[in-house]
Amino acid sequence: MxxxxxxxxxxxxxxxxxxxxxxxxxxxxxxxxxxxxxxxxxxxxxxxxxxxxxxxxxxxxxxxxxxxxxxxxxxxxxxxxxxxxxxxxxxxxxxxxxxxPPIWLLRAHPEILLVGPTGVRVSQGGRLGWSPSSAVFRRYALRVVEALALRYxxxxxxxxxxxxxxxxxxxxxCYSDETAVAWQHWLERRFTSIEALNEAWGTAFWGHVYTTFEQVEPPRFAATSQNPGLLLDFERFSSDALLAHYEAEREVLRRVTxxxxxxxxxxxxxxxxxxxxxxxxxxxxxxxxxxxxxxxxxxxxxxxxxxxxxxxxxxxxxxxxxxxxxxxxxxxxxxxxxxxxxxxxxxxxxxxxxxxxxxxxxxxxxxxxxxxxxxxxxxxxxxxxxxxxxxxxxxxxxxxxxxxxxGSVTEAARVAILFSDDSAAALRSGPKPSVDLNSLDEALAFHRALTRLGIAVDVVPPGTPLDRYDVAIVATVYSLPETAAEQVADWTAAGGTLVVTPFSGLVDEHNRVLTGGYPGALRELLGVRVEEFFPLLEGESVVLSDGSVGFIWSELAQSAGAEITASYTSGALAGEPAVFRNTVGDGAAIYLSTHLDPASKAVFVEDLVRGAGIEPVAAGDPGLERVRRIGANGSWLFAINHGDEPASVAATGIDLVTGDRADGALVVAAGAVAVIREEVSA
CATH class of the missing domain: 3.20.20.80 (Glycosidases)
Structure with a gap:
């Protein structure tokens, strides 16, 4: 490639x-x-x-x-x-x-320093203390960048x-006045009219209706929580401001070198x-x-x-x-x-x-x-x-x-986990029903379970073409763009197996809840309609009819066409559906209304990959990490043993680390790594 x-x-x-x-x-x-x-x-x-x-x-x-x-x-x-x-x-x-920045610059121009949400400007002594929107800082930064480029x-x-x-x-x-002006210009480019901004953010709530862009301040300290739409766009603005600084330095370097x-x-x-x-x-x-x-x-x-x-x-x-x-x-x-x-x-x-x-x-x-x-x-x-x-x-x-x-590339996986920085920003923008919800834990838990089985996984942003995958997992992707939701639906209908976990597809691009029942953007695809959230308390768990155990979360949900494959047998929702499977064209969409504990998730994942006909990268002992890289001149199997006992992997070839030969199998010592140049039998 x-x-x-x-x-x-x-x-x-x-x-x-x-x-x-x-x-x-x-x-x-x-x-x-x-x-x-x-x-x-x-x-x-x-x-x-x-x-x-x-x-x-x-x-x-x-x-x-x-x-x-x-x-x-x-x-x-x-x-x-x-x-x-x-x-x-x-x-x-x-x-x-x-x-x-050097101390002399901070002393001469303290206005380049960050201002926090309470209006207090940070002092010298740290690093990255400068505001990405500071014109003065940008001028000095580009001058030293050009001097370096010309010199070296x-x-x-x-x-x-x-x-x-x-x-x-x-x-x-950064929450400075200079940042506020840059933020207001960013919003004007994004929305064009203040009326469009008010509609997108739902500013009628609490009567926070703006009449000009100049009235929209960064989310500085307030006595209560801020508007989730404003918070999300401020996250996007902040990312863009940092990227703009990178691009400014890059363009100087590109011009000179x-x-x-x-x-x-x-x-x-x-x-x-x-x-x-x-x-x-x-x-x-x-x-x-x-x-x-x-x-x-x-x-x-x-x-x-x-x-x-x-x-x-x-x-x-x-x-x-x-x-x-x-x-x-x-x-x-x-x-x-x-x-x-x-x-x-x-x-x-x-x-x-x-x-x-x-x-x-x-x-x-x-x-x-x-x-x-x-x-x-x-x-x-x-x-x-x-x-x-x-x-x-x-x-x-x-x-x-x-x-x-x-120069080689990692072997193409058949399982994809969708992960979005923008969705993560949406999830942390505003209060949510449980402090235990975040964008990382469920995606990581599925990845751990798959990796333990030796299954190759790609973690990709929504919108990535899914044609080469047999299984895709949407785990707490809170905000899923409409185009990405449509793509996932088309891929599922073409034969893919989709797994969706709670709090996925709930809001639009402006962090507004998609009404009519959760999970908004995926409701029709999943054949499920969620009425109400039942977050679990710290240490609380629920048991499902298939023997699985859930924690963190539960939901009052009903089938809207999907098959109910497991129900709650304990807790406030005892007798209510918990897991759903919807046939979609040649594929299937599975919805989990709770977070499965590690043991239950391991069983679920084993059944999932078995049903999809997905094999490990190489046969081996559970827990042995197995990854393959492929190049024009061959393939190399990495086997990484994080455990305290030796582990075996199916392989034929030479371990480039030790020089040992594998004829069908190789034992990887506890804590060791093997990199096997694979031989293909005639």
Whole structure:
């Protein structure tokens, strides 16, 4: 599959996915030499070569070290760093340093700083504290970007532009007066007339009718909750404002260095996200993602797999770049768990199995000072004679042994889970019947159950063509565009099996409830009409007639043509229908009116894939993660054992990790990863 890089880079070497980034897999991390005396740099590069590093991100937070005063640039140290890296065969992803404005700029122009919903402006001292709508900030940011591009555009170390850092992580919303004006202009472009806005948002409620766009303020602090339509559009505006800043930096870089690919790091992990990455993915040359597991999740590898599949989904199936993850503990969780032996490699290779053509860490050398001084790194405070550094060296050697996999794509799945950032924004915009409802949990739970069986899954935005899938799961997709609902209905009638969970398709694009009975947009397709929600209390569960157990949620629903396949046998809805199956053309639509607990969901999923005739990627023990990548010269089966006992997988070929041969089966040791170059029998 061709890369979007081909439209911008004139130096594409065949046989590599990201030829401008690295030959084979990109491997390395964020390198911040400005934090260390110059005598440390050569030791860093020596260790990089020992670890097999091919790619580093440089300059991410270096604005204050590059532009030391207004219009006064000091490039000497960065010249020497880039020269040193190039001399040692290490490619550079050069960051525009706009995530962290210098103190002199913040002191001269405090108006660029974010304003919170209570009207209080943040102070200096953090990062990403700037407002995306600040014209002053944009002017200074583009000036330093152009200076960097002119200085290093032809430097032989430069392989990729890395625009800013985690846009929206800390500055996803701003409520300043300048932002308010930008917001009002955005609304006028969206609605054209104030009457259309009033109709879309239903502002007659509480009498909040506007007569001009200038009256519409950002959702600043109020004594009660705000209008859900306003909140959703403010989320969209905020995503667009951040994207506009990325595009402004990108256009400077494109003008000066048209041959160098450009990206920015997304944050697809652990939460729905702060931006509509489905839209953003069309604006980057390489989809790049940051991912950090949650130490409190004993099965964090399951969320990792879901996020990696979701990243591949917005990358349209093309290879992507894991541009940040951690070697061990992070520093920002309540309790920062260190990774166990082998976990570093399992995490990295799980991303690669699911489509990443590189794995980079934050950061190279652990900071001795600053906010992230206890965030893990490749070279810890204790130095290179450590478990972490030895495991990084081992991983670098593995990546060299499996380098032939680079450029291939993950095998097409037959199951799709629909996930939407815009729907997630709609769900969090305004009060809902239960605090336990969110856009992530049900989708992740289905993904975990499928992955445990070794079933390949794609996580894709609504509207993605579904022709190649046999099963599609719509799990808490609260807002489903009308065109996407029609597409799902047509696909189901053509023979697909659709599974829908509660709180899907309930509202329109303006966050208004579709009346006539839930689940509005999907009611006719499902043959179900829901009258009333019965959220379950904390710790409460219900039993169904098929033996399943539900929690979180239940609904008073009636068939409108669908077959009732299970009913509630306990709780307030005892005797009422719980699960429905509607025949639609050559396909079927299944509706679950409760959230099945893990054991019940496992049984449901087993029956689902068996009924659809879907087989695992490869036969193997339950819980063994199995993913296949396919290229022009063959296929490679990844088998990842997150358990404490050996596990077996059906395979024939050579394990590139160990060199062992598999003749029909391979035993993967506890905590190990196998990458098997598969042989096809004649």
């Amino acid at each position: 061709p890369s979007r890089l081909t439209s911008h880079s004139s130096d594409l070497r065949p046989g590599t996915t990201f030829p401008a980034v690295a030959d084979g897999f990109a491997f390395g991390g964020d390198y911040s030499p400005e934090q260390w005396p110059e005598e440390v740099w050569r030791e860093d590069v020596r260790l990089m070569r020992e670890a097999g590093v091919t790619s580093v991100n440089v300059g991410v937070f270096s604005w204050g070290c590059i532009e030391v005063a207004d219009g006064v640039f000091d490039f000497g140290w960065l010249d020497r760093v880039l020269d040193l890296l190039h001399e040692n065969g290490i490619g550079v992803n050069l960051a525009t340093p706009t995530a962290a 555009g032809s430097h032989p170390a430069l392989r990729l532009w890395h625009v800013s850092n985690e846009l929206g992580n800390e500055n996803n919303h 048209p041959q160098i690919p450009i990206t920015t790091n997304f944050m697809i992990q652990n939460h729905p996200g702060v931006a509509d990455y489905g839209r953003w993915s069309h604006e980057v040359d390489i989809v790049a993602n940051d991912h950090y597991t949650m130490g409190s999740d004993p099965e964090g590898f399951g969320e990792l797999a879901f996020s990696a599949d979701r990243t591949r989904g917005i990358a349209h199936g093309e290879p992507w770049l894991l541009i940040e993850h951690s070697t061990s503990a992070v520093n920002w969780q309540p309790r920062n768990r260190a990774k166990g032996r082998g976990e570093l490699a399992r995490n990295s290779l799980a991303h690669i199995a699911r489509g990443a053509d590189g794995a980079l860490f934050f950061q190279w050398r652990q900071s001795s000072a600053g906010s992230e001084q206890y965030h893990s790194s490749v070279v810890p405070h204790a130095g290179a004679d450590t478990k972490v550094f030895r495991e990084v060296v081992e991983l670098g050697a593995v990546l060299e042994r499996i380098a032939e996999v680079a």
